[in-house]
Structures are given as structure tokens and as C-alpha cells.
Amino acid sequence: METSKKFLVYYNESKNLIGIREHHFDWEEGDDITTNGIRTTIFAIFTGTKQNIEMANWMMRTLRLHQPKKKEVIVLDDGYKYTGDWFDDMMLQLEHGHRELIDVNRKVWKNFDAQLDFVEEVVNRMN
Known part of the structure; x- marks a missing residue:
């Protein structure tokens, strides 16, 4: 058994x-x-x-x-917006972006x- x-x-x-x-x-x-x-x-x-x-x-x-759960993302500083061009957007992130933790769930x-x-x-x- x-x-x-x-x-x-x-x-x-x-x-x-x-x-x-x-x-x-x-x-x-x-x-x-x-x-x-x-x-x-x-x-x-x-x-x-x-x-x-x-x-x-x-x-x-x-x-x-x-x-x-948290995820680290790059957020643009106030007053800046994405242009739609990937190269310009990358430059914006490098020059005027900062990292933040956001909630994923x-x-x-x-x-x-x-x-x-x-x-x-x-x-x-x-x-």
C-alpha cells in the first residue's frame, strides 16, 4: 500500500x-x-x-x-519630448534623460x- x-x-x-x-x-x-x-x-x-x-x-x-516588480527606464526631463527619429531620440535620452524605476505589474x-x-x-x- x-x-x-x-x-x-x-x-x-x-x-x-x-x-x-x-x-x-x-x-x-x-x-x-x-x-x-x-x-x-x-x-x-x-x-x-x-x-x-x-x-x-x-x-x-x-x-x-x-x-x-520594478523596471529601470530612461525618462526625459521636463520640457523635452521624443521626435520620432531614433537617432535624435537617443541623443535626447543621453543629454536630457534620467533613470527611474517604474512598476511593471x-x-x-x-x-x-x-x-x-x-x-x-x-x-x-x-x-
Whole structure:
């Protein structure tokens, strides 16, 4: 008789960290463990069926997809506009441009509690 492995979802609120790892020992929900050198709390434990693993994979991809991401771009100083000619525009950027970080993702998590609410919904749908 084959037994399925158990997995757990852990989190650390101060580091905005949510992850999944294999269940070991006699851990229970709410226990504090150390994962990759960081003290984390066990949020949920689930059985590693094919459906549950797929849902956990989807959950982690969705969490990552909506994390804030920044991109560095060159922005022209006030009073300067692009001409449409690539050479002139490059010269404008070199002479009258500066670098700024802009948000790449428009849809991001409201806060860490919203992420945990999403994780709870997914875990509740697991077998």
C-alpha cells in the first residue's frame, strides 16, 4: 500500500514569504520551523495527491505573478519630448534623460493578509 507524501505551506509575515515544503517529523499547523535559515510558521498541511500538487503549483505561480516588480527606464526631463527619429531620440535620452524605476505589474497584492487569504482559499479546495 503506497502512502502519499504530506506537504506544508509556510509563511513569514515580516519577510513577505510564502512557500511549500515537504512535511517532516510531527509538525502541526501553527508550529514555527526554520526553512532555508528563516523562521517560518506552518500555515497548512496537505496530502500530496496529483490534484493537490497541481493546485499548489498554480497557487505559487499566482502568488509570484502578482508580486510588485520594478523596471529601470530612461525618462526625459521636463520640457523635452521624443521626435520620432531614433537617432535624435537617443541623443535626447543621453543629454536630457534620467533613470527611474517604474512598476511593471499593475495588478499586485493589496497586502500580505490578502495573499494569506488566497492561500487559505486554495488549501480549503484541496482534497
